[in-house]
């Protein structure tokens with residue numbers, strides 16, 4: 001039977017300015033209305049600003065792929081994330097971004113992904129040991145656990161250092177607070193209302209997270225200055241060593257701190273969101289679990305998962321791809337129109353925010369068949385392949401495409417395959433996740449499933 005997973009029911013009609021403000025305060029998804037999922041392009045009037053939402057695939061291609069320099073990242077994005085990500089590649093533009101991307105690309109080559117696979121496996125083993133203790137079939141909050149394991153993987157692969165339970169908890173709590181306060185500050189500023197209280201609270205949370213990360217980086221720089229650099233294979237080492245082939249220079253210490261903080265957060269919060277939603281979907285799909293386990297056992301021959309096995313796990317890939325369609329962790333991107341121009345019937349002024357929303361595009365009534373239904377096999381049908389070509393962008397498109405897409409996919413397939421192989425995952429029907437859009441797409445009341453050690457003889 002078709003499974004329609006939880007999502008916020010769109011409002012019947014476009015809300016008034018006041019209602020949009022009140023709804024957006026909690027979650028930007030609550031501002032959407034039925035036509036948002038049908039229209040090619042939307043226009044929202046805010047005090048002093050016109051915001052455009054672009055859904056039509058050809059126009060999305062124009063913004064992200066064909067003319068990205070006419071639509072750089074919006075300063076709003078920078079302001080929103082700067083307390084946490086500093087002047088990092090995520091929000092910079094033009095020559096500054098080009099140099100950062102040339103240096104960062106060196107740290108994300110395929111060869112390094114293979115090199116960090118054993119570090120990912122270590123973090124997964126520790127996660128399974130933690131989960132074995134709670135796998136008694138009672139409701140368990142997997143979203144916090146997914147934040148823990150992805151933060152641990154980022155720590156190990158970027159800084160060669162495991163993340164303690166205490167630090168993981170601090171990061172989880174502070175990131176939730178950061179998301180809430182940042183969204184509030186942004187909504188207040190968009191409406192020209194005082195935002196200092198929310199802004200200050202978001203800076204406080206950001207500083208706590210930055211201190212967890214920068215303490216480790218400081219030690220490495222100090223050790224290098226003392227001539228005790230060590231033989232590190234991690235991403236920090238790659239960033240410290242990278243030389244720009246154009247300008248011949250490297251990242252300075254403050255630049256590395258910004259980039260690593262960005263990688264730490266861009267790299268674990270997004271993956272944690274996708275994994276938690278994957279487990280919610282999986283808990284409601286016993287047949288898919290069965291299929292995944294059979295495939296994993298056949299590919300591995302009952303042994304531990306190896307690097308080369310991951311690309312053969314078709315059912316696990318389909319689950320991950322469908323999760324990214326239904327719950328794209330980055331629900332929207334904000335670009336800025338450089339010039340005055342016409343798009344469809346709208347005259348866009350320079351500086352206006354132009355938004356592209358994977359959330360809307362992935363659930364758009366014209367782009368996908370049965371858009372709200374969970375159907376991991378859809379990517380194998382002709383119609384599904386066609387939709388994916390035109391209207392699937394969880395990692396964005398074009399020159400600003402996610403630098404960590406292959407890293408995130410490798411990590412997700414490894415984690416999902418390891419979890420489903422070890423545990424029977426069943427739902428908690430009385431706990432329906434409340435899907436909210438903040439910095440990422442999250443569940444406001446968490447995501448709970450029941451885990452029970454699997455008896456492999458019964459598969």
Ligand code: HEM
Pocket residue numbers: 089090091101263266267268270271274328329330332333334393394395396399400401402403404405407408
């Ligand atoms: C499921 C996990 C992930 C998703 C869905 C995701 C999604 C995205 C998206 C949509 C963007 C473009 C944002 C925009 O244009 O405003 C982006 C950019 C980026 N992501 Fe990811 N990401 C994920 C994991 C990661 C990981 C694991 C890393 C690094 C370890 C990473 C690093 C980055 C960086 C550095 C950028 C900025 C690239 C640039 O502007 O040149 N991401 N990501």
